[in-house]
Amino acid sequence: xxxxxxxxxxxxxxxxxxxxxxxxxxxxxxxxxxxxxxxxxxxxxxxxxxxxxxxxxxxxxxxxxxxxxxxxxxxxxxxxxxxxxxxxxxxxxxxxxxxxxxxxxxxxxxxxxxxxxxxxxxxxxxxxxxxxxxxxxxxxxxxxxxxxxxxxxxxxxxxxxxxxxxxxxxxxxxxxxxxxxxxxxxxxxxxxxxxxxxxxxxxxxxxxxxxxxxxxxxxxxxxxxxxxxxxxxxxxxxxxxxxxxxxxxxxxxxxxxxxxxxxxxxxxxxxxxxxxxxxxxxxxxxxxxxxxxxxxxxxxxxxxxxxxxxxxxxxxxxxxxxxxxxxxxxxxxxxxxxxxxxxxxxxxxxxxxxxxxxxxxxxxxxxxxxxxxxxxxxxxxxxxxxxxxxxxxxxxxxxxxxxxxxxxxxxxxxxxxxxxxxxxxxxxxxxxxxxxxxxxxxxxxxxxxxxxxxxxxxxxxxxxxxxxxxxxxxxxxxxxxxxxxxxxxxxxxxxxxxxxxxxxxxxxxxxxxxxxxxxxxxx
Amino acid sequence: xxxxxxxxxxxxxxxxxxxxxxxxxxxxxxxxxxxxxxxxxxxxxxxxxxxxxxxxxxxxxxxxxxxxxxxxxxxxxxxxxxxxxxxxxxxxxxxxxxxxxxxxxxxxxxxxxxxxxxxxxxxxxxxxxxxxxxxxxxxxxxxxxxxxxxxxxxxxxxxxxxxxxxxxxxxxxxxxxxxxxx
Numbered sequence: 001x002x003x004x005x006x007x008x009x010x011x012x013x014x015x016x017x018x019x020x021x022x023x024x025x026x027x028x029x030x031x032x033x034x035x036x037x038x039x040x041x042x043x044x045x046x047x048x049x050x051x052x053x054x055x056x057x058x059x060x061x062x063x064x065x066x067x068x069x070x071x072x073x074x075x076x077x078x079x080x081x082x083x084x085x086x087x088x089x090x091x092x093x094x095x096x097x098x099x100x101x102x103x104x105x106x107x108x109x110x111x112x113x114x115x116x117x118x119x120x121x122x123x124x125x126x127x128x129x130x131x132x133x134x135x136x137x138x139x140x141x142x143x144x145x146x147x148x149x150x151x152x153x154x155x156x157x158x159x160x161x162x163x164x165x166x167x168x169x170x171x172x173x174x175x176x177x178x179x180x181x182x183x184x185x186x187x188x189x190x191x192x193x194x195x196x197x198x199x200x201x202x203x204x205x206x207x208x209x210x211x212x213x214x215x216x217x218x219x220x221x222x223x224x225x226x227x228x229x230x231x232x233x234x235x236x237x238x239x240x241x242x243x244x245x246x247x248x249x250x251x252x253x254x255x256x257x258x259x260x261x262x263x264x265x266x267x268x269x270x271x272x273x274x275x276x277x278x279x280x281x282x283x284x285x286x287x288x289x290x291x292x293x294x295x296x297x298x299x300x301x302x303x304x305x306x307x308x309x310x311x312x313x314x315x316x317x318x319x320x321x322x323x324x325x326x327x328x329x330x331x332x333x334x335x336x337x338x339x340x341x342x343x344x345x346x347x348x349x350x351x352x353x354x355x356x357x358x359x360x361x362x363x364x365x366x367x368x369x370x371x372x373x374x375x376x377x378x379x380x381x382x383x384x385x386x387x388x389x390x391x392x393x394x395x396x397x398x399x400x401x402x403x404x405x406x407x408x409x410x411x412x413x414x415x416x417x418x419x420x421x422x423x424x425x426x427x428x429x430x431x432x433x434x435x436x437x438x439x440x441x442x443x444x445x446x447x448x449x450x451x452x453x454x455x456x457x458x459x460x461x462x463x464x465x466x467x468x469x470x471x472x473x474x475x476x477x478x479x480x481x482x483x484x485x486x487x488x489x490x491x492x493x494x495x496x497x498x499x500x501x502x503x504x505x506x507x508x509x510x511x512x513x514x515x516x517x518x519x520x521x522x523x
Numbered sequence: 524x525x526x527x528x529x530x531x532x533x534x535x536x537x538x539x540x541x542x543x544x545x546x547x548x549x550x551x552x553x554x555x556x557x558x559x560x561x562x563x564x565x566x567x568x569x570x571x572x573x574x575x576x577x578x579x580x581x582x583x584x585x586x587x588x589x590x591x592x593x594x595x596x597x598x599x600x601x602x603x604x605x606x607x608x609x610x611x612x613x614x615x616x617x618x619x620x621x622x623x624x625x626x627x628x629x630x631x632x633x634x635x636x637x638x639x640x641x642x643x644x645x646x647x648x649x650x651x652x653x654x655x656x657x658x659x660x661x662x663x664x665x666x667x668x669x670x671x672x673x674x675x676x677x678x679x680x681x682x683x684x685x686x687x688x689x690x691x692x693x694x695x696x697x698x699x700x701x702x703x704x705x
Contacts, residue, residue, distance in 0.1 A: 069546070076551075119557075119627070120631060144536040149535070446683075
């Protein structure tokens with residue numbers, strides 16, 4: 001009756017089962033943290049794959065799109081052909097098959113019982129059809145609200161629409177419960193000789209080789225596939241809810257220029273490593289939203305901090321709730337209650353294990369390095385800890401330091417402290433501003449001879465334009481022959497490729513010579 | 524959700540619905556289903572919706588990412604003036620286009636999704652959003668003060684560049700004070 005369309009629809013259904021199983025796993029971030037913690041003995045490259053969880057989630061979603069398209073098209077053909085099996089022009093075998101079960105309803109094969117209907121009505125009268133439409137529409141809405149434009153600019157639309165996945169999974173489990181796809185039962189197949197009987201369809205029930213065939217519906221299997229991940233995800237949400245009840249105290253709020261807010265917080269039992277991130281939740285602003293922020297404090301400090309720029313709805317609301325737009329002192333009990341989930345992410349602790357570390361960041365990618373630099377500073381000052389790293393080069397490339405004045409302040413305080421210890425050679429940083437105009441250029445040229453840089457106030461001068469990586473790498477390689485140099489980068493992919501190439505280019509062929517090791521960090 | 528421009532999401536949803544309507548229509552026509560004429564309509568309506576929705580409108584705040592190659596369609600859509608600019612018109616248009624798809628099965632999904640897109644456009648229209656074409660990159664505003672590349676207009680002895688600029692724009696205070704030494 002159905003031709004190959006049945007096979008297409010069943011195959012894609014199986015693939016959909018598998019993909020729907022997979023799609024919940026990458027977003028269970030606490031589960032991933034658990035996995036990451038347990039494979040501490042693996043190399044960090046393997047652990048870093050777990051950081052690509054969102055990308056994996058997206059790829060599985062693309063596969064679900066593909067299989068849904070195949071599944072829906074195949075079923076369109078199925079319904080049409082079921083219906084056409086009654087029509088006067090259909091082959092007689094089909095009519096014979098369709099007519100089985102007029103008397104007792106358990107034994108029919110064709111789920112469409114009469115000709116006097118149309119496929120749309122049939123669809124809407126079956127559980128599978130109705131749930132199919134509902135979950136496909138929910139899925140389409142989830143996909144259209146997850147495009148890059150919407151996620152970047154209107155995060156709330158994406159967040160709330162994506163919760164349609166609850167309807168999606170409920171509908172998916174119910175989808176097969178109607179047992180609409182029917183096939184011959186195993187027992188009937190043993191009695192009924194299919195190859196012989198298909199040509200003798202008028203004699204079914206009359207001749208011994210062909211007793212009347214028995215049909216039954218297929219059992220729904222989707223629940224077996226998705227039950228595990230659904231359970232794990234429910235656990236994940238419960239963990240997040242429990243974390244949201246744990247007490248987090250805001251100990252200090254610092255207002256930086258360009259609407260950047262630094263929140264220093266304390267929470268019992270919170271342990272972090274450099275380069276990790278947390279999710280912040282503020283029930284008084286929004287009951288359900290958790291937003292990710294990179295941690296900017298070092299693990300040696302007694303508090304943890306984030307730097308947050310007030311740009312969207314939620315961040316601006318938090319900015320005002322902390323009283324940042326008002327002047328003057330604000331009592332601690334006036335601070336909004338917040339909750340913290342995390343820390344997540346692979347820590348960039350490898351920085352401490354190379355003799356020379358080169359840190360390169362572009363724009364906002366500088367945020368995890370704030371934590372790393374502070375950590376290096378603390379470790380450096382404790383004579384007890386042995387830190388392998390002896391020299392740190394820091395490159396920061398951004399359009400302008402607007403909205404990163406706080407980081408320039410951090411560098412300045414580090415510079416001052418290092419000079420006091422007489423160790424100014426430990427850290428050398430190079431800032432490259434790529435957005436400059438002629439007016440600025442003349443201003444800078446006039447003040448070139450001065451001691452401090454005019455823009456940042458730092459002793460080391462700011463450069464304009466992009467760095468010449470060949471020159472930089474050559475200089476570092478010449479200064480440290482025979483050393484293992486770790487290069488850490490946080491920023492866009494094209495620069496990442498350039499840097500990786502540079503590392504390979506300037507590592508010497510001699511294994512005893514200078515070796516550059518490239519690591520890309522996540523934001 | 525004060526800053527959300529619903530039109531952005533409505534645009535994505537409508538584009539997807541057009542595609543779904545098109546695919547459903549192709550299936551109906553290719554499979555020669557009963558009443559396949561509705562499927563043929565689905566193909567035509569789907570293509571029309573895709574062409575209409577492909578050019579992304581300009582956002583009110585921030586830069587808008589253009590879809591690749593949308594400049595041509597944007598020029599065509601701009602020609603229709605208020606018909607395409609106003610989102611009420613688009614909402615009603617999509618609602619009307621969606622209805623005939625509901626009669627046969629392959630295009631039902633397209634109908635439902637286009638209906639939802641129409642509702643979101645209605646919401647966008649209530650909030651007085653409009654479709655505006657994305658202009659080409661704006662020419663840089665002229666610098667306040669002349670560029671140093673232009674040859675000087677007064678004969679020597681001349682004060683340095685900043686001083687010249689200060690003389691030009693009297694109302695504006697310069698960022699640095701430079702004493703002129705002839």
